[in-house]
Amino acid sequence: MAALLARRLGSLGLMRFEVSQVLDAIERRLGTDPALGAGVIDVAEMMYCADLDGGQGRPANLLRLGLVIDALARQVGEEQVYAYCVVDKSLLSNQDLTSNERMVMRRWGDDGLVEVVPGAAQRVAEISDLTGLPVISRAMPATWAPLPGAGGAVLNPRASIPHGPNQVGARMMSRWWKCPDPECGLFGPMRRSAGLPVPRLRMAQPSCPRHDAPLQDGGPRPPQQVLAVRVDGVIRIRFVVTAAQPVVVGRAPENGQGVVLGHWLGEEALAKVSRSHVSVSLTQQGIQVTDLSMNGTTVRLGGAADGELALSKGAHRVLGASDIVELFPGVEFGRLGALSSTRSLDVSSVVAEAPTMIFRPT
Numbered sequence: 001m002a003a004l005l006a007r008r009l010g011s012l013g014l015m016r017f018e019v020s021q022v023l024d025a026i027e028r029r030l031g032t033d034p035a036l037g038a039g040v041i042d043v044a045e046m047m048y049c050a051d052l053d054g055g056q057g058r059p060a061n062l063l064r065l066g067l068v069i070d071a072l073a074r075q076v077g078e079e080q081v082y083a084y085c086v087v088d089k090s091l092l093s094n095q096d097l098t099s100n101e102r103m104v105m106r107r108w109g110d111d112g113l114v115e116v117v118p119g120a121a122q123r124v125a126e127i128s129d130l131t132g133l134p135v136i137s138r139a140m141p142a143t144w145a146p147l148p149g150a151g152g153a154v155l156n157p158r159a160s161i162p163h164g165p166n167q168v169g170a171r172m173m174s175r176w177w178k179c180p181d182p183e184c185g186l187f188g189p190m191r192r193s194a195g196l197p198v199p200r201l202r203m204a205q206p207s208c209p210r211h212d213a214p215l216q217d218g219g220p221r222p223p224q225q226v227l228a229v230r231v232d233g234v235i236r237i238r239f240v241v242t243a244a245q246p247v248v249v250g251r252a253p254e255n256g257q258g259v260v261l262g263h264w265l266g267e268e269a270l271a272k273v274s275r276s277h278v279s280v281s282l283t284q285q286g287i288q289v290t291d292l293s294m295n296g297t298t299v300r301l302g303g304a305a306d307g308e309l310a311l312s313k314g315a316h317r318v319l320g321a322s323d324i325v326e327l328f329p330g331v332e333f334g335r336l337g338a339l340s341s342t343r344s345l346d347v348s349s350v351v352a353e354a355p356t357m358i359f360r361p362t
C-alpha cells in the first residue's frame, strides 16, 4: 500500500514538473510589444476550448494556450513567435483552474508579459484595431479560429490579415506612456522588455489597461523597424532596431545583449559566425548594417543570390527594402516581410515535449 502510494505520488510529482515546464515554455512566447507579436488572444476563450485536447480533460486548462501558440507559430512560419495575450481579471479567481494556473497568470500579469484586464474580449478587439494584430478566436470576428488538428490545434483562416495599425493606434504607439503606478509591469519603470503595449482608450484618453488610470505622455518614441532572423530556412525570431541604439547580431554578442544566434547554428556556422558579427542601426537613411566580423558579411541585394555585396570589417551598407543580410550560408536576417520560412516548422515547440497525459483529468 505504502509502495503504491509512493508510486502514485511520484507520478503526480512528475506530472506537476511537466506541467510547469510547459507553462515555462508558454511564458517564453508571451509579450505585450505589438511589434513582436503575431496575434492577439483572449486567454479565457482558449482555456475552455476542450476539443483541442480531445474534449475529455478538465473544462478549463491553461495548457491549451500552448497548443494555440504552437498553431500560430506554424501558421506564420516563425519558430519563436510571440502572442499578445489578454487575461480576463475574473480568471485570477476562477475555480475551474488550478491554484498554480491562477498564480502563474497573476505573475505573468505582474511582469507585463500579458495584460490582466476586466473585459478581455473587448480589449482583444481594441488591440487588434489599434495595432493591426490578427485576432485568434472562435467567439469574435477573427483572422484565424483555432480548431483541433495536427499537433493539437490548427488555425483556420476566417478573414484577411489586418493592414497594420489604425491612425489612432499609430499615433499612440509613436509616443512613450507612463503609468502612475510605479510597479506597473506594462507602462512602469519596471517593464522588462523594451517595447510598449498599446494604451487602452477610455473616452479618448490613453489609459493603462491594468490599472485603469490615465497614462502620462512621455514624449516621442524613436522610430523603429522590425527584422527577422532566418536560420536553415526557418524564421527563428524577430528583433526590433530603434533609432536610439544599434543592435548587434552574432553567435553570442557581449553581455548577452543583442541577438544571440548560437543555439541555432551547426558546427560549421558556429566556427564562421563571429560572436559579434554585424551591427544594425536605424539612421536617417534607413536600416544600416556594419560588419564587425572575422569572415565578413554578404548583403544579397533585393534578396537575390546574383546581386551580392561583400562587406568586410568596418564596412557598412544601407539596406534596400528586400535586401537580405547573410552572416554565413543559411544564416540570414532582413526586414520582417522581406524573408519568409522556406520550409515548414518541424515540431510544435511549446508543448512538443509534453506527453498527452498532462491533459487528462487530475
Ligand SMILES: [Zn+2]
Pocket (backbone or CB within 6 Å): 179, 180, 181, 184, 185, 186, 187, 188, 208, 209, 210, 211, 212
Ligand atoms: Zn499600469
